[in-house]
Amino acid sequence: MNTKQLGKSNVKVSDQIFGCWAIGGTYFTGAEDEKSIAAIREAVDHGITSLDTAYIYGNGHSEQIVGQAVKGYDREKLTIITKLWKTWMAKDLVETACDQSLKALDMDYIDVYFIHYPSDTGVPIADTMEALMKLKEKGKIRCIGVSNFSKDQLMEACKYGQIDVIQPCYSLVWRFLDLEEMDYCIQNQIGIISYCTLAQGILTGKFNKDTRFSKEDGRSRAPLFQSPYFEGALDVVDRLRPFAQKYDVTLAQLSIRWVMQKEGITAPIVGAKSPAQVQDNRKASSFVLSDSDFAAIDEISKAFAYQLPRFKTFFTAK
Numbered sequence: 098m099n100t101k102q103l104g105k106s107n108v109k110v111s112d113q114i115f116g117c118w119a120i121g122g123t124y125f126t127g128a129e130d131e132k133s134i135a136a137i138r139e140a141v142d143h144g145i146t147s148l149d150t151a152y153i154y155g156n157g158h159s160e161q162i163v164g165q166a167v168k169g170y171d172r173e174k175l176t177i178i179t180k181l182w183k184t185w186m187a188k189d190l191v192e193t194a195c196d197q198s199l200k201a202l203d204m205d206y207i208d209v210y211f212i213h214y215p216s217d218t219g220v221p222i223a224d225t226m227e228a229l230m231k232l233k234e235k236g237k238i239r240c241i242g243v244s245n246f247s248k249d250q251l252m253e254a255c256k257y258g259q260i261d262v263i264q265p266c267y268s269l270v271w272r273f274l275d276l277e278e279m280d281y282c283i284q285n286q287i288g289i290i291s292y293c294t295l296a297q298g299i300l301t302g303k304f305n306k307d308t309r310f311s312k313e314d315g316r317s318r319a320p321l322f323q324s325p326y327f328e329g330a331l332d333v334v335d336r337l338r339p340f341a342q343k344y345d346v347t348l349a350q351l352s353i354r355w356v357m358q359k360e361g362i363t364a365p366i367v368g369a370k371s372p373a374q375v376q377d378n379r380k381a382s383s384f385v386l387s388d389s390d391f392a393a394i395d396e397i398s399k400a401f402a403y404q405l406p407r408f409k410t411f412f413t414a415k
């Protein structure tokens with residue numbers, strides 16, 4: 098698997114990143130720790146050596162599972178990405194939050210530490226960045242990223258320290274990143290690792306219009322899983338099927354591959370709950386879409402994604 102550099106930092110990520118939200122046991126249902134550990138090892142053993150987690154994914158549970166799964170692996174070959182939650186953004190709380198994540202991970206440094214969301218309680222970004230820059234000087238983190246920031250919020254954060262990577266939502270059915278942040282990042286050498294690459298399973302082709310989620314599964318409330326957007330996204334999936342057939346790949350592999358080839362994207366983050374899902378997804382690294390097929394898929398994607406209302410996040414409509 099190829100590795101790519103994040104922004105101007107010396108941190109490298111694998112061309113796909115394993116997403117560890119589901120294994121934290123929140124939002125998605127049905128995660129089992131043993132299976133999660135096996136899934137992470139399946140990923141790392143096959144070159145997906147970058148793991149994206151966050152303290153909020155089960156209040157440290159996802160980080161603990163990551164720590165357990167990679168025991169015995171060469172730490173220097175791994176890229177560990179985790180995130181600072183909103184309630185810990187005040188200057189005097191950032192280091193405590195970082196220490197808490199390090200403890201859960203059972204590690205002594207984090208490769209990429211993200212601000213998970215912009216503050217919704219008015220904490221000045223200058224304060225959070227000042228504290229993060231100190232963590233960098235101390236060697237507790239290697240580089241800083243911001244997630245779910247608008248272009249203006251990103252530009253503001255950049256005034257107070259080096260931002261090497263952003264983490265937005267991006268897939269064939271979710272493309273608000275194209276509006277502003279994508280070009281800014283390309284022009285300013287800021288990496289992009291994007292999430293919900295499979296639209297939480299929609300782009301694997303395993304759902305149909307009768308699919309229903311339990312109340313406990315966050316997808317039951319996510320905008321793209323509601324009518325008429327769900328049917329529209331499923332229609333995109335149907336239009337992708339001939340391309341999957343042509344390349345003899347699964348829809349998951351095709352959808353991941355397209356994001357991997359999109360200019361500006363450093364690497365997509367792909368969540369998985371089992372070794373079997375990892376085995377499927379990792380094969381996206383083993384083929385290349387032709388320019389004309391890439392462009393044809395782009396058109397199918399835009400026809401749907403560019404007419405979506407501007408939802409607040411993938412998970413909340415307002």
Ligand SMILES: NC(=O)c1ccc[n+]([C@@H]2O[C@H](COP(=O)([O-])OP(=O)(O)OC[C@H]3O[C@@H](n4cnc5c(N)ncnc54)[C@H](OP(=O)(O)O)[C@@H]3O)[C@@H](O)[C@H]2O)c1
Pocket residue numbers: 115116117118119125126149150213244245264291292293294295296297298301303349366367368369370373374375377378
């Ligand atoms: N920064 C942020 O605010 C933010 C937000 C969201 C996510 N993220 C990161 O991005 C990662 C990826 O996003 P995500 O996990 O929400 O969504 P995703 O990668 O689009 O979808 C992951 C889910 O799809 C299903 N799946 C995966 N591979 C499959 C396959 N080959 N066949 C069938 N089903 C498959 C699994 O759920 P089921 O088996 O239950 O269907 C899995 O949990 C997260 O884990 C997290 O690390 C970050």
